Amino acid sequence: MSxxxxxxxxxLIVLVxxxxxxxxxxxxxxxxxxAAGEGVALAHAHNVLKAAWxxxxxxxxxxxxxxxxxxxxxxxxxxxxxxxxxxxxxxVAWTGQFFRVEVRSRSGRSFTLP
Numbered sequence: 028m029s030x031x032x033x034x035x036x037x038x039l040i041v042l043v044x045x046x047x048x049x050x051x052x053x054x055x056x057x058x059x060x061x062a063a064g065e066g067v068a069l070a071h072a073h074n075v076l077k078a079a080w081x082x083x084x085x086x087x088x089x090x091x092x093x094x095x096x097x098x099x100x101x102x103x104x105x106x107x108x109x110x111x112x113x114x115x116x117x118x119v120a121w122t123g124q125f126f127r128v129e130v131r132s133r134s135g136r137s138f139t140l141p
Contacts, residue, residue, distance in 0.1 A: 061134045067113030068132035071096075072140050075119050078105035079126045091121035096128070 033041075075096045082102035083091055092102045096117040100107040110117075116131045128140045 031059050054066040064113040065132045068130045072128045072130040074107045074126045075100045076140050078102045093120040
């Protein structure tokens, strides 16, 4: 009689190897997730800055807009949608000469443009 299939020991060895591989890859996956969230925050800051400047360029007589941009941003006809959960906070302000956008990602990293 020939035995077919895996023995209990072979199955346990496979599970241990899979566990080791999963443990080794977890830090890389978490780092990739954090980097993606920070990329979302930085991209949102760039989009808000571009929308604010585009609005002022379209109508130079307009008063520059500012305020909270965490849930999206609208400047005239330019609309930046809600960035989602990657952005913890966002503020845009007119300094008298240029726009300043400050964004903080969910991981806590802050970006200031320009």
